[in-house]
Amino acid sequence: MPWIAFTRAVSPALTDCELTHIAREPIDAARAAAQHALYERALEALGCTVMRVEAAPEYPDSVFIEDTAVVLDELAIITRPGAESRRGETEAVARALSPFRALHAIEAPGTLDGGDVMLVGRRIYVGRTARSNDEGIAQLAELTAPFGYTVVPVTVQGCLHLKTAVTALDDRRVLYNPVWVELDALAPLEGIAVDRDEPMGANVVRVGGRLLYAEAFPHTLAVLRRHGYDVTTVAADELAKAEGAVTCCSLLVHT
Numbered sequence: 001m002p003w004i005a006f007t008r009a010v011s012p013a014l015t016d017c018e019l020t021h022i023a024r025e026p027i028d029a030a031r032a033a034a035q036h037a038l039y040e041r042a043l044e045a046l047g048c049t050v051m052r053v054e055a056a057p058e059y060p061d062s063v064f065i066e067d068t069a070v071v072l073d074e075l076a077i078i079t080r081p082g083a084e085s086r087r088g089e090t091e092a093v094a095r096a097l098s099p100f101r102a103l104h105a106i107e108a109p110g111t112l113d114g115g116d117v118m119l120v121g122r123r124i125y126v127g128r129t130a131r132s133n134d135e136g137i138a139q140l141a142e143l144t145a146p147f148g149y150t151v152v153p154v155t156v157q158g159c160l161h162l163k164t165a166v167t168a169l170d171d172r173r174v175l176y177n178p179v180w181v182e183l184d185a186l187a188p189l190e191g192i193a194v195d196r197d198e199p200m201g202a203n204v205v206r207v208g209g210r211l212l213y214a215e216a217f218p219h220t221l222a223v224l225r226r227h228g229y230d231v232t233t234v235a236a237d238e239l240a241k242a243e244g245a246v247t248c249c250s251l252l253v254h255t
């Protein structure tokens with residue numbers, strides 16, 4: 001099935017990004033932009049048409065477009081990001097998505113970051129984190145229930161988003177960090193744990209049957225390949241300094 005991957009340019013102010021669980025160090029926005037461009041080429045190689053949402057240089061974290069919307073086959077939900085500094089990022093994303101999906105929105109006092117939302121079949125696992133509150137999760141459940149989705153809240157501890165801790169490899173198995181999320185909370189899914197020395201390695205983009213992964217996690221990569229997964233890698237270490245991983249930099253839309 002063809003995909004559109006919406007992306008957004010790296011802001012020159014990326015170094016002023018939100019940071020929660022990692023120490024601030026200077027970020028080279030030009031190097032991050034170069035990595036981002038290669039990431040876009042990798043998505044194209046996996047069969048995506050890349051469409052850039054208009055740039056928002058005034059929002060340091062705007063490259064992390066995943067957080068601004070949840071796109072399902074039947075509708076899209078514009079989020080209300082948990083970080084106040086990011087709330088203004090959603091408007092242009094809503095405009096870009098409007099030709100493709102009926103739009104709904106998370107309303108105050110609800111908050112939700114797309115990075116907390118993991119879709120597997122008709123189940124939507126949602127992290128209860130500093131970014132996504134119970135009100136936001138309840139709104140997501142209400143908006144998606146008519147289409148047969150079940151929302152499963154998941155406790156996450158020690159990292160920013162649910163998808164920092166776990167992402168789907170296919171419809172029955174996830175890649176996860178057992179320190180940050182319990183596999184039991186994701187039943188009935190099976191899990192492959194990240195290598196102990198690669199705690200940030202649980203984030204992988206799934207495009208149909210293929211995977212896009214950061215090259216910083218060679219041990220976990222070897223495990224994935226041993227299990228037969230088709231994995232392409234990209235360098236994403238400059239973006240990682242902003243606490244962003246590979247899923248954060250795109251919004252995938254089935255067309």
Ligand code: CIR
Binds near residue numbers: 019114242
């Ligand atoms: C933030 O704290 O919001 C950004 N610096 C990183 C967002 C990463 N997004 C994601 O994991 N979906």
